[in-house]
Amino acid sequence: MNVKMEKQAEQQETTQQITMVQAVNDAMKTMLEHDDTTILLGEDIGKNGGVFRATEGLQELFGEDRVVDTPLSEAGIVGTSVGLAVNGFKPIAEMQFMGFVYPAYDQIMTHVSRLRMKTMGKYSVPMVIRTPYGAGIRAPEVHSDSAETIFTHMPGIKVVCPATPYDAKGLLIAAIEDPDPVLFMEPMRSYRAQREEVPTGKYTVEIGKGEKIQEGTDVTIIAWGAMVPVAKQAAKQAEQQGMSCEVLDLKTLYPLDRDLIAESVQKTGRAVIVHEAHGTGGLGNDILSVINDTSFLYLRSPIERVTGFDVPVPFFALEEHYLPTPKRILQSIEKAVHF
Amino acid sequence: MEEHFPMKKIIDDQGNLIDSSYENDIDEELVRKLYYHMSRIRLFDRKAISLQRQGRIGTYPPFEGQEASQVGSALALDSDDWLFPTYRDHGAMLTFGSDMTRTFLYWNGRAEGCVPPEGKNIFPAAVPIATQIPHAVGAAWAEKRKGTKNVAIAYFGDGATSEGDFHEGLNFASVFKTPTILFNQNNGYAISVPIEKQMNSKTIAQKGLAYDIPSIRIDGNDVFSVYFETKKAVERARSGEGPTLIEAVTWRTGAHTTADDPTKYRPEGQGENVVNPIERLENYMKNNDFWDEEWIAKTEAELTQEVESALEAMEKYPPAKPEDLFDHVFTNTPPQLVEQKESYLELIGRE
Numbered sequence A: 001m002n003v004k005m006e007k008q009a010e011q012q013e014t015t016q017q018i019t020m021v022q023a024v025n026d027a028m029k030t031m032l033e034h035d036d037t038t039i040l041l042g043e044d045i046g047k048n049g050g051v052f053r054a055t056e057g058l059q060e061l062f063g064e065d066r067v068v069d070t071p072l073s074e075a076g077i078v079g080t081s082v083g084l085a086v087n088g089f090k091p092i093a094e095m096q097f098m099g100f101v102y103p104a105y106d107q108i109m110t111h112v113s114r115l116r117m118k119t120m121g122k123y124s125v126p127m128v129i130r131t132p133y134g135a136g137i138r139a140p141e142v143h144s145d146s147a148e149t150i151f152t153h154m155p156g157i158k159v160v161c162p163a164t165p166y167d168a169k170g171l172l173i174a175a176i177e178d179p180d181p182v183l184f185m186e187p188m189r190s191y192r193a194q195r196e197e198v199p200t201g202k203y204t205v206e207i208g209k210g211e212k213i214q215e216g217t218d219v220t221i222i223a224w225g226a227m228v229p230v231a232k233q234a235a236k237q238a239e240q241q242g243m244s245c246e247v248l249d250l251k252t253l254y255p256l257d258r259d260l261i262a263e264s265v266q267k268t269g270r271a272v273i274v275h276e277a278h279g280t281g282g283l284g285n286d287i288l289s290v291i292n293d294t295s296f297l298y299l300r301s302p303i304e305r306v307t308g309f310d311v312p313v314p315f316f317a318l319e320e321h322y323l324p325t326p327k328r329i330l331q332s333i334e335k336a337v338h339f
Numbered sequence B: 001m002e003e004h005f006p007m008k009k010i011i012d013d014q015g016n017l018i019d020s021s022y023e024n025d026i027d028e029e030l031v032r033k034l035y036y037h038m039s040r041i042r043l044f045d046r047k048a049i050s051l052q053r054q055g056r057i058g059t060y061p062p063f064e065g066q067e068a069s070q071v072g073s074a075l076a077l078d079s080d081d082w083l084f085p086t087y088r089d090h091g092a093m094l095t096f097g098s099d100m101t102r103t104f105l106y107w108n109g110r111a112e113g114c115v116p117p118e119g120k121n122i123f124p125a126a127v128p129i130a131t132q133i134p135h136a137v138g139a140a141w142a143e144k145r146k147g148t149k150n151v152a153i154a155y156f157g158d159g160a161t162s163e164g165d166f167h168e169g170l171n172f173a174s175v176f177k178t179p180t181i182l183f184n185q186n187n188g189y190a191i192s193v194p195i196e197k198q199m200n201s202k203t204i205a206q207k208g209l210a211y212d213i214p215s216i217r218i219d220g221n222d223v224f225s226v227y228f229e230t231k232k233a234v235e236r237a238r239s240g241e242g243p244t245l246i247e248a249v250t251w252r253t254g255a256h257t258t259a260d261d262p263t264k265y266r267p268e269g270q271g272e273n274v275v276n277p278i279e280r281l282e283n284y285m286k287n288n289d290f291w292d293e294e295w296i297a298k299t300e301a302e303l304t305q306e307v308e309s310a311l312e313a314m315e316k317y318p319p320a321k322p323e324d325l326f327d328h329v330f331t332n333t334p335p336q337l338v339e340q341k342e343s344y345l346e347l348i349g350r351e
């Protein structure tokens, strides 16, 4: 099928049952077709189709100039993407795992995030950095980091983290079209965990908006990415004990959907924040301060946080002890409700 | 540039000695030692792959094809030297003195696998590419500052030479003339990316030129070349002459890891003609009256037994303790971490 025919096909409102990693692939395919300045860069993304198959088949369709197997250098990938981005391209850079973004941290911190500000808008960096993240798949060390906080702390870069196939495609397309740099985190534990009807054509999910995925009255559980299904499990168990939980999927970690958080917490009067990244300096603390700022007088109990411990993400023999579990979340729900 | 770095070989694929200047250096003891260690790590490697397939360990990176590079280089070191491996160099680690049970534990997701035997300077496998290279330079620098004769060797792949850490490490090694052996195993691929797409340079060795580091290119499947050239580099380093970069050209027989499928990116039949290093040494032994069926059989039986016992010990190892998550992060665990630990242990203890 040539690109034009492909585009016509996408006008029809068809959907397909796909996994999150297929949805990520589909988002990039859609944008490669749609906008020929889109360019993919990364390690093993071409011929191999990425270690998780997120870019599978794309080099065959779009060629080696648009889906580029780069040398093994994260700083090189991000640094050259900055140059490409200011000079007419829309780079989508893949970091193979979030633990390998650190060599590129310098580029992201010192250039990606502040170029627009320091040139007073003359140059902006419309690029996306995609990265699988998170523990729970028995990967070797460093492969399982969940380092979102160091990027939400970094001004000038948006941070997005889908929990479902539908959102993954819609948010990634939105990220590619965003004029500012976006760090796009993909929970690898969710890559193949669920299938969902996803439109075949182009659509977006708005960056900066979260979603209430379950109505409830007693407590608000706030999560994102790989922790969303865990939070839902805990909510179910709590429900069996007669506690009604509202569950929020934040989807964007910077900027936060403050209204969604405020509205829900003002209704339930209680909150449990769940994330797998370390507690100290974790994003939970910012959410806590959003609640403090917007909903202090509505609170009926102290806000609970269930997070990864303040230890490096361990080797996989201990990762089940590191990660928040439904049991730990349930304990916090009980604490909040029975305060 | 390639012609400035001709590939050094001592024996050819058929096991014929092609550099006769080494004739007197090769005796039965050395041959047996090399053969023993290469067979040992191959048995380990094949066992590990089969364990991964059975779900008894996690994802595993095989090194079959690289036995000569790992054994030849590790045997060129002295006991007090330092070894900085990647995730693919457990062959070198085992040869240098790592514990086999712990090596299995490492691939089973246990931090116990990073603990070197008492008195041995073996770093944990570096998973982030190229990051161990500056460490080896630093450790060697410390030895130099302390006035010892000890050296440090850093292992890394061809892909690693694209990272900044490689270049930064080489520059420091050169500026401070540290006793470091920069040991590259050029196995043709960095996951799916062939060397021609990784770099425009034809050799890795030439990258040392920019830093004025003596650099050589050797046949990494010829265990004698690896052993004697590494020995020379080690001696240079011990005598205060600084670092050496060694490019050992080898071939990764199998997949990058047990999670990888090389048929996706390797043309069919590629590498078929590479004679694996153990077979090459066998050819040499047969050509030179070093082949002793009885000794071979006995060695094989002994090694099989060793691997089986190590595996058994790994599987009998007490399960990982949740306390270990918290207890080793700091020398003195700060109060907030103690609190996290206590409340977590209390929660999981309930039921």
Ligand SMILES: Cc1ncc(C[n+]2csc(CCOP(=O)(O)OP(=O)(O)O)c2C)c(N)n1
Residues within 6 Å of the ligand: A043, A072, A074, A096, A100, A103, B088, B127, B128, B129, B156, B157, B158, B159, B160, B161, B187, B189, B190, B191, B256
């Ligand atoms: C900084 C970093 N980026 C990416 C990876 C993922 N990764 C693991 S191994 C590998 C290829 C390494 O190739 P090479 O250096 O040639 O060593 P080999 O695996 O061939 O021994 C990659 C990209 C990593 N471990 N670290």
